[in-house]
Amino acid sequence: MAKEKNIYVCSECGGTSAKWLGKCPSCGAWNTLVEQSASAVSGGNNRFGNTAQFASLAGSSELMLLSEIEAVDIARTPTGLDELDRVLGGGIVAGGVTLIGGDPGIGKSTLLLQAVDALQRAGQNALYVTGEESGAQVALRSKRLGLSQSQVQVMAEIQLEKILATLDASRPTIAVIDSIQTVYSDQLTSAPGSVAQVRECAAHLTRFAKTSGTAVVLVGHVTKEGALAGPRVLEHMVDTVLYFEGDTHSSFRLVRAIKNRFGAVNEIGVFAMTERGLKGVTNPSAIFLSQHSEPVPGSVVLVTLEGTRPMLVEIQALVDNGGPSPRRLSVGLDRDRLAMLLAVLHRHAGVACMDQDVFVNAVGGVRIGEPAADLAVMLAITSSLRGKPMPKGFIAFGEVGLAGEVRPAPRGQERLREAAKLGFSVAIVPKANAPKKGARDFEGLTIHAVDRIEEAMDVVRTLA
Ligand code: TYD
Numbered sequence: 001m002a003k004e005k006n007i008y009v010c011s012e013c014g015g016t017s018a019k020w021l022g023k024c025p026s027c028g029a030w031n032t033l034v035e036q037s038a039s040a041v042s043g044g045n046n047r048f049g050n051t052a053q054f055a056s057l058a059g060s061s062e063l064m065l066l067s068e069i070e071a072v073d074i075a076r077t078p079t080g081l082d083e084l085d086r087v088l089g090g091g092i093v094a095g096g097v098t099l100i101g102g103d104p105g106i107g108k109s110t111l112l113l114q115a116v117d118a119l120q121r122a123g124q125n126a127l128y129v130t131g132e133e134s135g136a137q138v139a140l141r142s143k144r145l146g147l148s149q150s151q152v153q154v155m156a157e158i159q160l161e162k163i164l165a166t167l168d169a170s171r172p173t174i175a176v177i178d179s180i181q182t183v184y185s186d187q188l189t190s191a192p193g194s195v196a197q198v199r200e201c202a203a204h205l206t207r208f209a210k211t212s213g214t215a216v217v218l219v220g221h222v223t224k225e226g227a228l229a230g231p232r233v234l235e236h237m238v239d240t241v242l243y244f245e246g247d248t249h250s251s252f253r254l255v256r257a258i259k260n261r262f263g264a265v266n267e268i269g270v271f272a273m274t275e276r277g278l279k280g281v282t283n284p285s286a287i288f289l290s291q292h293s294e295p296v297p298g299s300v301v302l303v304t305l306e307g308t309r310p311m312l313v314e315i316q317a318l319v320d321n322g323g324p325s326p327r328r329l330s331v332g333l334d335r336d337r338l339a340m341l342l343a344v345l346h347r348h349a350g351v352a353c354m355d356q357d358v359f360v361n362a363v364g365g366v367r368i369g370e371p372a373a374d375l376a377v378m379l380a381i382t383s384s385l386r387g388k389p390m391p392k393g394f395i396a397f398g399e400v401g402l403a404g405e406v407r408p409a410p411r412g413q414e415r416l417r418e419a420a421k422l423g424f425s426v427a428i429v430p431k432a433n434a435p436k437k438g439a440r441d442f443e444g445l446t447i448h449a450v451d452r453i454e455e456a457m458d459v460v461r462t463l464a
C-alpha cells in the first residue's frame with residue numbers, strides 16, 4: 001500500500017501546512033505543527049474531513065423547529081461513587097465521552113477501576129482497557145482495593161484498531177481507556193502520545209461512543225504546566241472534562257468538572273486516598289485548613305464556594321525582603337491576579353511591597369479560581385508584611401476591584417453559615433454579603449462589613 005500523504009496541523013488553532021514549519025502560518029504559535037494523516041484532516045471533499053467519517057451523524061438532517069423538538073432528559077447511570085456522580089452531574093451518560101486528567105500517581109486509574117467495578121456490580125457491562133499497566137498489575141491493584149472477585153473485563157492493548165474491534169464486538173455500557181496517550185493508530189507514522197496520535201485516536205473513540213451508545217472514559221496525562229498533554233482540541237471533542245487536583249503528598253483529592261455538557265461545571269468531588277482506594281468525603285468543608293495552635297502571621301482562612309458546597313481553605317502569604325527584581329509566586333492562585341492585588345494594596349491601602357518577594361499559597365493543593373479569594377489574599381499579604389497574625393477564628397472573603405472597592409461574593413450567607421458552623425468567630429466580608437441590618441452577630445460570628453479595601457485595613461488594626 002502506498003504511504004498516505006501526511007500534512008501538518010497546528011495544535012493551537014487547527015491551521016494546516018503542507019510541510020513542517022517552526023511557526024504556525026495561521027496563528028503564529030511556535031512549535032505547534034504536528035503530523036497528521038491527510039485523510040483524517042482533509043479527506044473527502046471538505047476541510048471537515050472524510051465525509052464517510054461522519055456518515056453516522058448525517059442520518060437526520062431535515063429541519064425542525066426548536067419548540068417541536070422534544071426535550072428528553074438524559075438518562076444517567078450512577079456509578080455508585082457519590083462524589084464522582086456529583087461531578088458528572090448524576091452519573092455516566094450513554095454515548096457520553098469523559099476525559100479525566102491529572103498528575104501521574106494522583107489516583108486516576110484507582111478511581112476508574114473502582115467506578116467500573118461498582119457499575120459492573122450494578123449489572124452494567126464494563127470494559128477496562130489498560131495501556132500503561134499489564135493485566136497482572138491491574139489485578140494487583142484491584143486486589144489491593146478489595147475487588148479481587150471483580151467481573152470487569154480487562155484488555156491490555158494499545159492499538160486503536162484492535163481496541164475498536166473489541167469494543168464493537170462486546171458493546172459495553174462503559175469503556176475506560178487508560179490512557180489515551182498510550183493508544184496509537186496504524187494510520188499515522190507518529191509515535192504514540194504525539195499530538196497527532198492522541199487527537200486521531202480520541203476522535204475515533206468519540207465516534208464509536210456516539211454511534212454505539214457506549215460511555216467512553218479517556219484518561220489523559222497533564223503536562224508540567226497543568227494542561228492536558230496533547231492538543232487542546234481533545235477538550236473540545238469530548239462531552240465532559242474532569243481534572244484531578246490535590247497534593248500527592250496529602251491524602252485528599254479533588255475531582256473538578258471543567259466542562260460538562262450533561263451537568264454543572266465547577267462542581268467538585270472530594271476524595272481521600274486510603275490504603276483501600278479512594279473514599280468519598282461527604283463533608284469536605286474543613287479539610288484544607290492547617291492546624292496552627294496559635295495564629296501565625298501571613299495566614300488567613302478563606303471561605304470559598306466550589307460547586308454547591310462552601311469550603312474553608314487557608315491562604316498563606318510570605319512577604320520577605322527581595323533582591324533588585326523581587327519575585328511574585330503563587331501556588332493554587334492566579335499569578336496575574338496576585339500582581340493586580342499588590343497594585344491595589346499599594347494604591348488604595350498604602351501597603352507597599354515593591355521591594356519584597358511575595359509568595360502566596362492555597363493550602364492542600366487546591367486551585368482557587370474565584371475572585372472572592374481577593375480579600376483573604378490581601379489580608380494574608382498585609383499580615384505577613386507586618387508580622388502580625390490575624391485574630392484566632394478569623395475568616396474573610398470578597399472580590400476586590402481595581403478601584404479598591406470590595407465586591408460581594410455569590411451566596412455570602414451560605415459561606416458565613418459554614419464558617420460559623422465550624423466555630424469561626426470573626427469575619428471581614430463585603431457589605432452586600434453581611435446579614436440584614438443590625439445582625440452583626442451571626443450565629444456566633446462577629447461580622448465586619450466593608451465597602452473598600454482601606455476600610456478592611458482599618459478593621460484589621462482594631463482587631464489586632
Ligand atoms: P493511580 O491510580 O495509579 O494513579 P494514576 O493512574 O493517576 O497515575 O494512583 C496510585 C497512587 O495511589 C499510588 O501512589 C499508590 C496510591 N494508592 C493508595 O494509596 N491506595 C490504594 O488503594 C491504591 C490502589 C493506590
Ligand code: MG
Nearest residue numbers: 108109132178
Ligand atoms: Mg494510571
